[in-house]
Amino acid sequence: MQGNNNNQSKFETILQALELNQQMQRDWEEQGIVFIDSYVEDVEGDWLEKWGEDETLPEQQSKIALLARNATRMPQLFAKVGSILERCDIKPPEDIDIDLLINKIIDEFARIISSRDSSDWLFNAASTLEKICLNKSDLELATQSRSSLEQDTDDWLNIAEELLDEVEETWDIPETE
Secondary structure (H helix, E strand, O other): OHHHHHHHHHHHHHHHHHHHHHHHHHHHHHHHHHHHHHHOOOOOOOOOOOOOOOOOOHHHHHHHHHHHHOHHHHHHHHHHHHHHHHHOOOOOOOOOOHHHHHHHHHHHHHHHHHHOOHHHHHHHHHHHHHHHHHOOOHHHHHOOOHHHHHHHHHHHHHHHHHHHHHHHHHOOOOOOO
16 A cells, blocks of 8 residues: 555656646746746856855765864874785776875775764775775676675775774764764
């Protein structure tokens, strides 16, 4: 019975969208281009120039706040990440500088830490680290052979765990609620 209600709800949503589309077409035919004034607030204003200025998502705000909070600790973490990558013999893809690679790793770790429950940090950090260091897409990682995937996953988990330990030791990370 619930599936039927769900289908009815989807149908009503689609029907409303079609009705709105038809009304917009009628308004266009009747009013010409000025019909847009009925649908867009401040059409003559500077909305296009300001597009996206105040649209920072909460998880982006958390990441920015975490990075700002730890700005003075960044050189120390940068050096630690670099030494771990060197010790683990991880070299950046040919088209990426090692400093850029380390910056990407730190940026992604800040995103992970600020937007996820701490129980997910390790797995997300490992998969993110693998993608960044090997310059692979999600699709490329998903199509890897099963045996190499298991070996690689263990290696990346170990490296990610070590890096997360360094991040937690170096940074001031606010408690999650």
